[in-house]
Amino acid sequence: MDNISVTKEFTWDMAHMLAHHEGMCQNLHGHTYKMQVEIVRFTGNLIKGSDPSKGMVLDFKDLKDIVNERIVKELDHAFMYWVNSPDKTEHEIARILIESGKKVVKVDYRPTAEEMALNFLRILRDEFKKFDVDVKSVKVWETPTSYAKAW
Numbered sequence: 001m002d003n004i005s006v007t008k009e010f011t012w013d014m015a016h017m018l019a020h021h022e023g024m025c026q027n028l029h030g031h032t033y034k035m036q037v038e039i040v041r042f043t044g045n046l047i048k049g050s051d052p053s054k055g056m057v058l059d060f061k062d063l064k065d066i067v068n069e070r071i072v073k074e075l076d077h078a079f080m081y082w083v084n085s086p087d088k089t090e091h092e093i094a095r096i097l098i099e100s101g102k103k104v105v106k107v108d109y110r111p112t113a114e115e116m117a118l119n120f121l122r123i124l125r126d127e128f129k130k131f132d133v134d135v136k137s138v139k140v141w142e143t144p145t146s147y148a149k150a151w
């Protein structure tokens, strides 16, 4: 059987720090994150009938709008704050930013590329169900040469 998927790419700028990292990444720093979201249909490969989306897995525009709305908008130009971080500096930074009205996204995981990819996969799987679409994979790049893939 043949298979078909579609993939869209997203980017956002975000700051984070990796508590107890043995290298430079324990410091507050940022990345231009890149993410690829790959989707497939649950039933049949492509939309059929006279639908305006006939012949598509899902319109790229819908894919873009949903991922931007659910994931990217919240993260862009934010500080990703691990609420259970063992590093008191991270809590202090988050407190100052929040009190100053700056953008902080609270997460309950250490903000590694792996945790983000897994978390975004779960959120998007849930979100796309109503379109009869499954998320096959999510890849998150922190640097041009390093990415995590969840599927």
Ligand SMILES: Nc1nc2c(c(=O)[nH]1)N=C([C@H](O)[C@H](O)COP(=O)(O)OP(=O)(O)OP(=O)(O)O)CN2
Residues within 6 Å of the ligand: 018, 025, 111, 112, 113, 114, 142, 143, 144, 145, 146
């Ligand atoms: N498995 C993981 N390792 C590391 C992560 C991660 O999320 N998962 N994150 C970091 C840092 O946050 C940051 O991404 C630095 O990564 P690194 O690839 O070491 O950065 P470089 O600037 O050296 O990247 P190059 O593309 O090689 O120049 C650390 N590790």
Ligand SMILES: [Zn+2]
Residues within 6 Å of the ligand: 016, 025, 029, 030, 031, 142
């Ligand atoms: Zn980093």
